Amino acid sequence: MAAIRIAVVGMGKIARDQHLPSIAGNTEFELVASVSPRDPGVEGVANFKSLEALLADGPAIDAIALCTPPQVRYSLAAMALDKGLHVFLEKPPGATLAEVDALEAQAAQTGATLFAGWHSRFAAGVAPAKAWLADRRIDRVSIVWREDVRVWHPGQAWIWEPGGLGVFDPGINALSIATEILPEPFFLASATLSTPANRAAPIAADLAFRSASGTPITMDLDWRQTGPQSWDIVVDTDAGTLRLARGGAVLTLPEGSSEHDDAEYAGLYARFAALVRDGRSEVDTTPFTLVADAFLRGTRVSVAAFDD
Amino acid sequence: MAAIRIAVVGMGKIARDQHLPSIAGNTEFELVASVSPRDPGVEGVANFKSLEALLADGPAIDAIALCTPPQVRYSLAAMALDKGLHVFLEKPPGATLAEVDALEAQAAQTGATLFAGWHSRFAAGVAPAKAWLADRRIDRVSIVWREDVRVWHPGQAWIWEPGGLGVFDPGINALSIATEILPEPFFLASATLSTPANRAAPIAADLAFRSASGTPITMDLDWRQTGPQSWDIVVDTDAGTLRLARGGAVLTLPEGSSEHDDAEYAGLYARFAALVRDGRSEVDTTPFTLVADAFLRGTRVSVAAFDD
Numbered sequence: 001m002a003a004i005r006i007a008v009v010g011m012g013k014i015a016r017d018q019h020l021p022s023i024a025g026n027t028e029f030e031l032v033a034s035v036s037p038r039d040p041g042v043e044g045v046a047n048f049k050s051l052e053a054l055l056a057d058g059p060a061i062d063a064i065a066l067c068t069p070p071q072v073r074y075s076l077a078a079m080a081l082d083k084g085l086h087v088f089l090e091k092p093p094g095a096t097l098a099e100v101d102a103l104e105a106q107a108a109q110t111g112a113t114l115f116a117g118w119h120s121r122f123a124a125g126v127a128p129a130k131a132w133l134a135d136r137r138i139d140r141v142s143i144v145w146r147e148d149v150r151v152w153h154p155g156q157a158w159i160w161e162p163g164g165l166g167v168f169d170p171g172i173n174a175l176s177i178a179t180e181i182l183p184e185p186f187f188l189a190s191a192t193l194s195t196p197a198n199r200a201a202p203i204a205a206d207l208a209f210r211s212a213s214g215t216p217i218t219m220d221l222d223w224r225q226t227g228p229q230s231w232d233i234v235v236d237t238d239a240g241t242l243r244l245a246r247g248g249a250v251l252t253l254p255e256g257s258s259e260h261d262d263a264e265y266a267g268l269y270a271r272f273a274a275l276v277r278d279g280r281s282e283v284d285t286t287p288f289t290l291v292a293d294a295f296l297r298g299t300r301v302s303v304a305a306f307d308d
Numbered sequence: 309m310a311a312i313r314i315a316v317v318g319m320g321k322i323a324r325d326q327h328l329p330s331i332a333g334n335t336e337f338e339l340v341a342s343v344s345p346r347d348p349g350v351e352g353v354a355n356f357k358s359l360e361a362l363l364a365d366g367p368a369i370d371a372i373a374l375c376t377p378p379q380v381r382y383s384l385a386a387m388a389l390d391k392g393l394h395v396f397l398e399k400p401p402g403a404t405l406a407e408v409d410a411l412e413a414q415a416a417q418t419g420a421t422l423f424a425g426w427h428s429r430f431a432a433g434v435a436p437a438k439a440w441l442a443d444r445r446i447d448r449v450s451i452v453w454r455e456d457v458r459v460w461h462p463g464q465a466w467i468w469e470p471g472g473l474g475v476f477d478p479g480i481n482a483l484s485i486a487t488e489i490l491p492e493p494f495f496l497a498s499a500t501l502s503t504p505a506n507r508a509a510p511i512a513a514d515l516a517f518r519s520a521s522g523t524p525i526t527m528d529l530d531w532r533q534t535g536p537q538s539w540d541i542v543v544d545t546d547a548g549t550l551r552l553a554r555g556g557a558v559l560t561l562p563e564g565s566s567e568h569d570d571a572e573y574a575g576l577y578a579r580f581a582a583l584v585r586d587g588r589s590e591v592d593t594t595p596f597t598l599v600a601d602a603f604l605r606g607t608r609v610s611v612a613a614f615d616d
């Protein structure tokens with residue numbers, strides 16, 4: 001079959017670090033254009049200042065990968081779907097839930113593929129963790145996601161603005177894993193969101209969820225962690241304890257550990273290709289819904305100002 | 309056909325003012341029990357202290373209407389659906405979006421009817437407004453919902469707590485109408501939520517939405533209104549201006565006005581009966597999603613303390 005001709009829109013760090021190498025490494029895709037208002041683009045392919053310019057004057061394309069900040073993603077995705085193009089949305093899939101629901105409906109009408117990608121779900125330990133948990137009685141789940149925002153998001157002002165998710169930007173990765181591996185749905189019971197006095201978005205959050213059958217799930221998010229970083233999910237079951245560490249890369253079961261090289265974005269692009277070939281969409285908004293529920297129902301507390 | 313044997317759960321003001329008269333006035337329903345931990349119940353039917361007690365020892369029932377505060381609604385609804393009972397959820401349908409999504413999935417599995425009722429959609433002007441707008445070009449929408457919280461929610465502490473919606477408790481009624489009558493979906497662009505210094509939930513909010521094709525929609529919510537109260541939606545179109553006043557009861561079109569007696573809850577129960585007879589569910593979470601998006605993306609400002 002002919003390769004899927006794809007353009008990458010929004011040539012920031014995630015596009016260069018992850019999307020371009022994964023596209024280059026997958027023969028089902030052919031990179032034919034990039035879109036960036038400021039950036040020189042990608043060597044060997046045409047760069048356009050806007051998606052409008054690409055659609056008006058550019059080479060024929062079948063799909064776009066949207067790597068812009070979420071605040072501007074809806075109008076770009078709607079424009080692409082309107083042309084019948086397939087769309088891969090980076091996480092989070094939008095700035096609001098309602099707009100993602102509308103994109104899903106639009107894709108269903110046009111027959112194009114819409115893929116809301118959750119890269120952490122493609123971490124090496126996630127699929128085996130899901131398989132192992134499928135038959136267990138789950139007694140307790142603990143999620144601890146503690147990292148140093150100065151290391152991972154230096155000077156990124158937008159992440160602290162309204163509509164930026166603050167510490168839920170990494171936290172939503174944890175939720176994308178938890179919603180994938182746990183056999184039951186779960187819901188927010190209570191949350192405390194700690195927001196620096198000089199910022200709009202939380203720097204830390206303590207959350208308590210309960211599964212449909214009552215299993216307690218706690219989540220501890222903190223962006224003020226220095227020293228060792230934690231991206232861990234621990235699940236206590238009737239058959240012992242499962243631990244997913246390093247954001248899903250390292251799986252430890254009672255019978256032993258496994259660790260694999262990072263292949264999250266390779267997995268994402270393999271899934272996107274399969275969805276396009278099958279004429280299907282995949283838009284699971286559950287992780288985003290849980291974050292919105294935390295903002296909706298959580299208690300706000302003000303904490304020390306943060307400057308980076 | 310035999311009447312639908314129904315129990316009302318949560319015997320507060322809305323149950324007595326609206327649900328009981330509407331059930332009594334609809335021959336498709338037979339009230340057979342009430343559930344209230346403190347209340348003496350309803351004359352002529354058995355009252356139970358809990359839903360568990362009703363299910364264990366009560367008369368046979370086919371359906372429940374859940375009129376409790378939203379914070380406790382999920383577990384009651386899940387318990388009822390698990391028994392194959394049909395469930396009518398008062399608005400808002402839950403304390404979080406994720407739990408409503410889970411109830412919808414559970415109802416689909418059991419085959420029971422789940423009905424998330426939005427009473428304002430059954431106001432007399434809403435259906436004709438929707439029909440009139442279906443073919444118009446819509447240029448601008450203004451929603452103004454200004455009421456005196458001291459009159460409408462005197463001393464209701466829970467409405468100010470995290471998970472209570474504050475001024476979005478009435479505001480979600482406006483959104484339930486707007487999402488019903490406007491032909492396009494719309495999404496939050498920006499919001500300012502004004503929260504009293506001594507409360508957790510907003511007392512006022514200014515919101516800007518845009519429809520999928522770019523139509524601006526503004527919403528002005530305020531609980532500090534004394535004197536005349538406003539529950540108005542004004543839609544400017546290529547064929548003139550539509551006005552829905554008094555929460556949807558009074559419709560004014562360029563060709564004239566119409567006003568009808570309140571029949572919102574009669575309409576809700578007629579719909580619930582039809583859904584049960586047809587073996588279908590109706591769970592539109594769009595109004596709740598838009599409120600969650602406002603909490604997710606809105607800017608918070610602190611305003612004067614409020615005491616009632």
